[in-house]
Amino acid sequence: MAVFTPVSDADASALLAEYSLGELVSLRGITAGIENTNYFLNTTRGEFVLTLFEKLDFTQLPFYIELMAHLAGHGVPVPSPQLRRDGSRIGALHGKPSAIVTRLAGGYEPAPGPAHCSVAARTQAAAHLAARDFTLEQANLRGLAWWRETIPQVLPFLSAEQGALVQDELAAQEAFAASADYAALVRGPVHCDLFRDNVLFAGTSETPIMGGIIDFYFAGCDTWLFDVAVAANDWCIVRETGAFVPELLHAWLDAYHAARPFSDAERRAWPMMLRAAALRFWVSRLYDFHLPRSAQTLKPHDPGHFERILRLRRAAAGPALPGVAEA
Template sequence: MAVFTPVSDDDVRALLTHYTLGELVSLRGITAGIENTNYFLTTTQGEYVLTLFEVLTCEQLPFYIELMHHLAQRHIPVPEPQTLRDGTRLTALYDKPCTIVTRLSGGYEPAPSAAHCALAGATLAQAHLAARDFGIKQPNLRGLSWWRETTPKVLPFLSGTQSALLQETLDEQIRFAENNVYRALPTGPAHCDLFRDNVLFDGTFEMPRMGGFIDFYFAGCDTWLFDVAVSVNDWCIEPNTGVFDTEKLAAWVGAYAENRPFTSNEKAAWPVLLRAAALRFWVSRLYDFYLPRPAQTLKPHDPRHFERILLERRKTTVLALP
């Protein structure tokens, strides 16, 4: 999330005439993140988030909007896209696609406990299962094809050692994608970006309650194990080194497995998918850091963080899946 496009109160008032959400009370920009323009929107009827899409197209967006609607209808705690008077859930502002979704309660936990990890793992498994009958198919747009396309663009900014690490890991993932183990992994709609700041919690630190998952705009059909790997590479680590906290990792994957048991192929693929998840975010952070788009408020992440995580996943034995 960021503010690439300034939005005026008058234009939001005009936008709200196409909904039944009441009158504008306040509008406040959200500066976190790097992909879309987001505002907290308060009306006389409730709290919402207004999103203008800066990269995704009208053709791509129905997957994300309808997936959130599908999950919300099945009682998974996610922002629910609001329906316009004409029955659609996607419109436009400043010639850019936009949507309004419910604002979930709670806040994100920057230093999650094992209890937070267990809640996140259980909810992700429930979301995977709830999405099995979702009818729209769209690949993960930041998957292997994108890594292959983007790597040559970032290599000129890297040292020889970094370039070798990136290319070797990419080659491993290309080979593994042709492997029968990979092809047998369960797949379906996946969040693909379930970092700590994309999960909200209510309650107290000692007794947290799930508030919900947000920011589905990197979602796509992928292996569910990749979704898990992306998550634990953020939730269950020592932040300065990327080393796994085994208590948090065991809580996360254990709670997931209680809701959707891992297959034998997933257990075999686990180390490779953890490296895939680290590679995906190293490449994207390199791209955003060295080749950024103009933005009114933009805070690119340090790509060295996922370089460290990738190095750690290459050299250590990982806790086996339950």
């Protein structure tokens, strides 16, 4: 995503020698995002994306890479990690872990409509179901433990009122995580970052076709409902305010529910999970904004966006999950 580590044509050609992907045609840095170094990599045999991992190490990466390979093998449209000549999927460049994955068709939709939400939600449910037999485990690295660690680091940059808000929400989420309803939630490997810019669409605006889900490098084992809440807080809102657009939210939740019905425990947990998803991204954006790393093309996001969303979700959760509660 942001270019932290420059990669030359000679570097890419040397790396390609470890694969059977043809010769280098072109290499172009991708400027969006803040976590990894990404390049579009075109070869004589196809179009790919080269990633150098700036934070994740060689011990953490197999979860992400093998999860993508697992989902792709189950027909879920995600980038397929390419095998090296030695049979592995993880290489190294400039001392950092690297991977090459297929480049998916389509582009991201900045203003999704109900049809986009329905298509993306069905794909999200399909990914959840397909990952049930995935054997590797790794916690969501931006979950509760990370919030506890990171909030004290960003507190000096907040007003007294903001500091009280973030600490109060953390306490509420700690209590929620210890509850019976939380324990009853189905969980497994999930994307954890399913924003609209991590989904590609082909087709037309009126009849979108799923191109695929990208950027799995925040994935982890968490509740399926958390993954849905992350998506709802980005796809189904008025961007300027964070307020839900009921038509978009119903489209997402109804499409997901049709593919994988929500449970009663999930219906009860939904308001707190929306708050958890808002807190996660407020904290991470505060961290990236106030404690950034240097990068050639770094574009930190506005932390205030998810502060507004958290305040709204604390005031009102919005529409309930679909389905009828059991008697």
